[in-house]
Amino acid sequence: MRTLQRGFVCFALALGLAGCGGGDGDAASAGSAPVITAQPQSVTISSSGVTTLRVAATGSGALSYQWQRGGAAISGATFSSYTTSTAGSYAVVVSNAYGSVTSNTATVTVHDDAGTPGNAWNIHTGSHAPDLADTSGWLPLSIALDTLEVSSASPRLSVNRASSSMATVSVDGMAAITLTRDSYGLTIRNQLSGDTHVAFNLSGAGVTPLTVYSANDYKLALSGAAIASGDGPALNLQSKQTAFIELTGINTLTDSATWSARTRDDGSAMDLKATLFAEGPVVFSGSGSLAISATPRHALASDAHVRLRSGTLTLAAAAKDGLRAAQAFVMDGGQLGITAPAGKGIRVKGKESNAVGNTPALGFVAINDGALSVTSRDKGMTASWKSSDGKTADTADDPDPRVTINGGAVTITTTGAPRENANAAGGKDALSPKGIEARSALTVNGGSVTVNATDDAFKAGSAVTVSGGRVYVASSKASAVDSSGALTISGGYMVAIGASATESALNASRGAFTVTGGVFVGIGGGNSTPAAGAAAQNIISARNVSAGLWTLRDASGNAVFSYHAPKPAQALLASSPLIVTGGSYSAVTGGVLGSAGEDFHGLAISPTTHTGGTAGRSVTISGRLTAM
Numbered sequence: 001m002r003t004l005q006r007g008f009v010c011f012a013l014a015l016g017l018a019g020c021g022g023g024d025g026d027a028a029s030a031g032s033a034p035v036i037t038a039q040p041q042s043v044t045i046s047s048s049g050v051t052t053l054r055v056a057a058t059g060s061g062a063l064s065y066q067w068q069r070g071g072a073a074i075s076g077a078t079f080s081s082y083t084t085s086t087a088g089s090y091a092v093v094v095s096n097a098y099g100s101v102t103s104n105t106a107t108v109t110v111h112d113d114a115g116t117p118g119n120a121w122n123i124h125t126g127s128h129a130p131d132l133a134d135t136s137g138w139l140p141l142s143i144a145l146d147t148l149e150v151s152s153a154s155p156r157l158s159v160n161r162a163s164s165s166m167a168t169v170s171v172d173g174m175a176a177i178t179l180t181r182d183s184y185g186l187t188i189r190n191q192l193s194g195d196t197h198v199a200f201n202l203s204g205a206g207v208t209p210l211t212v213y214s215a216n217d218y219k220l221a222l223s224g225a226a227i228a229s230g231d232g233p234a235l236n237l238q239s240k241q242t243a244f245i246e247l248t249g250i251n252t253l254t255d256s257a258t259w260s261a262r263t264r265d266d267g268s269a270m271d272l273k274a275t276l277f278a279e280g281p282v283v284f285s286g287s288g289s290l291a292i293s294a295t296p297r298h299a300l301a302s303d304a305h306v307r308l309r310s311g312t313l314t315l316a317a318a319a320k321d322g323l324r325a326a327q328a329f330v331m332d333g334g335q336l337g338i339t340a341p342a343g344k345g346i347r348v349k350g351k352e353s354n355a356v357g358n359t360p361a362l363g364f365v366a367i368n369d370g371a372l373s374v375t376s377r378d379k380g381m382t383a384s385w386k387s388s389d390g391k392t393a394d395t396a397d398d399p400d401p402r403v404t405i406n407g408g409a410v411t412i413t414t415t416g417a418p419r420e421n422a423n424a425a426g427g428k429d430a431l432s433p434k435g436i437e438a439r440s441a442l443t444v445n446g447g448s449v450t451v452n453a454t455d456d457a458f459k460a461g462s463a464v465t466v467s468g469g470r471v472y473v474a475s476s477k478a479s480a481v482d483s484s485g486a487l488t489i490s491g492g493y494m495v496a497i498g499a500s501a502t503e504s505a506l507n508a509s510r511g512a513f514t515v516t517g518g519v520f521v522g523i524g525g526g527n528s529t530p531a532a533g534a535a536a537q538n539i540i541s542a543r544n545v546s547a548g549l550w551t552l553r554d555a556s557g558n559a560v561f562s563y564h565a566p567k568p569a570q571a572l573l574a575s576s577p578l579i580v581t582g583g584s585y586s587a588v589t590g591g592v593l594g595s596a597g598e599d600f601h602g603l604a605i606s607p608t609t610h611t612g613g614t615a616g617r618s619v620t621i622s623g624r625l626t627a628m
Contacts, residue, residue, distance in 0.1 A: 031060025033099030040090060040106035052134050054081045055103050057094045066093045076196030078156075079137040084108060085129060124404050124443075126330030126366035131283045131307050135219045135244050138199040141169060141177070145206035145225055148186065150179055157198075171196060184231065184262065185209035190239075192216055199246075213265065214239040222290060224249040229275070231258045234292075237278035238264060240304070247286035247311040254293040273324065274301035281327075284334070285309040292316070298324050299338075305362070308370065310334045317343055322376065326351050327362035327399075331408065333370040345374035345412070350385030350399040350439075352392060363399030365438075367447070369408045380412035380453065382437040401439035401461075405469070407447040412436060418455040418477055434459045435473065442483075444469050444492065456482040457496075463511065466518065468492040472601045479504045480524065486511035487528065489575070491518045495563075495601045498524020501570050515539055515624075519561075519576045521603055523569035535624040538579040542572040542587060542628040551588045551610045552579065559607035560585065562593050566602060578607075584620045587628045588613040 038056035045051050057063055057080075067077035069088045082090070092103045121128050141152045141159075150159050150167055158170045169177035171192065178189045185208040190198060192215060199219035202210070205226035212218070212235075220235075220243060227234040234253035237243050255275040262270040271279070275294045281304040284290070289312035292299045299315035300306065305328035312335040315322040322338035323329065323346045338345045350363025363385045374380045383401035390398055414433035435453035436442060442460040446469040451457040457473035458464055462485040471494040473480045480496035481487065487508035498505040505522030506513070513528045516536040529541060540552060540561070547568050552561040560578040579585070591613025597606035617628050 031096070031098050034059035034063055034094040034096055034101045036094060036101055036103050039104045040092065042107040042109075044109040045085070051085075051108060052081050052083045053090055053092075053106055053108075055092050055094065056080070057101070059094070059096045060098055061096050064095045066095070067091070068093065075194045081134065081137060082195075083134045121328075121360055121362060123328075123362070123364045123400060123402065124366065125368060125406060126307070126328060126332070126364075128305075128307075128330070130217075130242065131281070131309075131330075133217065133242075133244070135197070135199060135246070138197040138219055139171065140199050140201055140221075142201040142203070143179075143186075144204045145202060145208065145210075145227060146204035148181070148206070148208065171198075181208075184211065185229070187211040188213065189265075190214040190216075190218060209234050209236060211236040212239060212243070214241050214243075217242040217244065219244040219246060221246045222248065222251040222286075222288070224251065226252045228252075228254045228256075230256050231260050232262065232272055233275055233277045235276045236270075236272070237276075237280065237282070238270065239278075240280040242281040242283060243278055244283050244285070245290075247284065247288035247290050249288045251288060251290045252293070253290065255295050255297070257295050259296060271303070272297070274298035276300045278302040278304070281305045281307070283307045283309065284311050284313060286311040288312070289314065294318060294320065296320075298322070298343075299340075300324070302326065305329065308332065308334045308336055313337070315339070319343065321345070321347050321378075322374065323347070324349070329365050331367045331370050331372060333368075333408075335371045336373070338374045338376070340374075340376040340378070341415075342377055344378040344380070344382065345376035346381040347379070348383045348401070350383065350401050352390055352399065353397040361397055361399040363401040365403040367405045367408050367410055369406075369447075371409045373411045375413045375415070376433070377414065377416040378431060378433050379437055380414050380433075380435045380451070382434070383439055384437065385439050400441075402441040402443070403436055403438040404441075404443045404445065405447050405449055406445045407469075409448045410436075410450070412449075412451045412453065412457075414453045414455065416454060434478075435475075441465065443467070444471055446492075449473070452476075454478070456480070458482065460484065462486070463488065464508075466490070466492050466494055466520075470600055471495070473497070475499045475503065477503075479507050480522065481505065482507045482509065483511060484509055486514065488514045488516070489518045489520055490514075490516040493600055493603060493605060494518065494520035494522075495603050496520070496522040496524075497566070498522070498526075498569075501525040504528065505569075505571070506573060515575055517577065519603070519605070521561075521563045521572065521574045523565055523567075523572050525569075526571045527573040529573065529625055532624075537575055537577060537624070538581060538621055539573065539575040539625050540579065540587075540628055541625060542574075543570065545569045545572045546589055549590055549593060549613070551591065551593065551607070551613065552585045553588050553610045553615075554583060554585055557609050557611060559593060559596070559604070559610040562596065562604040562607040562610065564599075564602035579621060581621050584618065586618040587616040589616065590614055 040053040067082040201221045202225040209229040291314040294317040299317040301324040307330040321343040322340040353361035385401035416433035435451035435457040437459040439461045458481040464483040474497035496505040505524035594609035596604035
């Protein structure tokens with residue numbers, strides 16, 4: 001059957017595979033050649049950056065575009081915009097049925113990134129230019145999951161019947177994509193390479209899992225899509241190329257208890273880790289939501305990295321981890337909620353560098369914005385690289401497993417009971433449900449961080465640094481902050497609560513404790529204290545503090561520091577820029593605090609006056625560390 005619809009031809013295919021290829025439509029009997037109204041502009045970018053060159057033109061009928069680099073046509077660069085990271089001279093030829101015109105030349109200049117020679121990644125922010133690719137002009141191919149119909153409104157794509165269980169998609173007349181149905185569901189094999197990319201638009205509900213092989217980057221646009229798999233992953237991305245997943249409306253992915261072994265096209269065993277599993281990077285964006293439910297395995301896993309730019313992700317993993325990534329997890333915005341009642345919330349394992357594949361050593365977490373909430377039995381968020389994980393004995397190719405929070409709202413709760421390995425047979429029976437763990441450095445530069453953990457709330461192998469933001473860290477059975485190296489507080493507001501008389505609030509076990517700014521308090525069994533010369537701001541140390549209001553007050557009744565302790569503590573450590581050298585203060589318990597602005601987990605952000613209470617020891621500040 002063939003029908004004409006709005007200038008393109010539709011072919012109805014057997015077994016529900018239907019396709020639409022574009023047509024030219026009716027041309028006007030007379031018209032004008034193209035005229036460029038906006039020329040592409042020269043630009044300078046960093047070596048880890050990309051730029052999009054654009055042209056605007058008018059003319060009769062359909063306009064076609066062909067971008068050139070150095071006078072040579074660029075394969076697949078046939079839109080009004082072209083995205084590149086390569087230096088050179090660019091122009092575009094705009095044509096229609098009445099003639100053509102060549103644009104002015106635009107020069108793209110590339111300079112070296114400062115501090116990141118030869119490496120497109122910034123592991124402090126997660127900046128990685130390829131993740132910002134403009135996918136808006138990629139060729140659309142629509143798949144209806146409820147009927148398994150396949151169609152496209154692009155004049156460059158045509159869908160054709162190949163057999164009773166297969167459809168082929170041609171790009172510019174050349175077969176490039178196959179779609180097959182088998183016992184495992186629907187499989188897409190995309191052989192496109194170079195600068196021509198496809199956006200697979202998925203909609204509708206189905207019980208057909210989707211497997212994707214792709215030779216280059218691709219987009220999955222989920223619009224009200226629901227996939228419920230009866231065997232294995234719901235979305236199985238077997239390509240090492242980047243999958244750009246764009247969310248519109250409400251989307252769901254669910255698995256079941258059945259996970260049969262499968263093989264790849266080359267006969268090797270297929271790696272199946274999660275309800276949504278990807279061999280390559282996954283970049284999420286959009287205004288919609290995606291809920292992923294996992295029964296026996298992880299909810300979301302990538303053997304490369306995962307980035308959330310926008311949109312809402314909800315991950316529920318009944319037996320294992322919410323999110324796993326080999327190289328990095330980066331959050332630039334959006335919302336991510338994770339529940340993992342038996343496993344970890346977020347785990348980045350880390351990978352050594354690979355000179356052959358030009359892969360840098362990666363294994364980090366960077367949170368820049370958005371709202372992240374994790375409830376897990378095991379670790380809430382961890383950059384977990386260990387030297388024993390490496391394939392080589394050389395540590396020079398190992399990653400830097402750090403966690404950096406630059407902004408956003410992060411809430412972590414762990415529920416498991418910490419225990420050492422008690423398996424007499426030598427197996428792993430330990431549980432260490434730390435809140436946020438970095439095997440190297442853990443840094444908070446901004447945002448809001450709330451961690452309630454059963455083990456250490458903050459744990460770092462080399463350093464913990466708080467330079468901004470608002471940080472609340474509490475442990476019910478261990479230390480609030482435990483750095484195996486240095487501990488630095490230079491800004492922001494921080495409340496740290498250790499578990500008991502044997503657990504610290506602020507601990508730098510084998511490194512320097514440095515204080516140069518900020519307002520903080522730590523209560524617990526003990527605290528590390530800065531050595532002489534390691535503090536640029538005055539610090540108060542107190543012993544045997546009762547539960548309730550504890551205020552440092554001057555003779556005029558002004559409160560320079562005030563904290564409402566939720567429980568008694570053997571040790572309290574506090575600092576604020578309002579505690580000045582030469583000032584005379586009394587430690588007062590109880591009483592009434594005047595208007596104090598915000599109450600941040602008991603810490604008065606801007607204390608003013610204080611009256612009443614029971615005055616304790618009085619001191620005059622003469623050094624950086626004063627005992628009360």
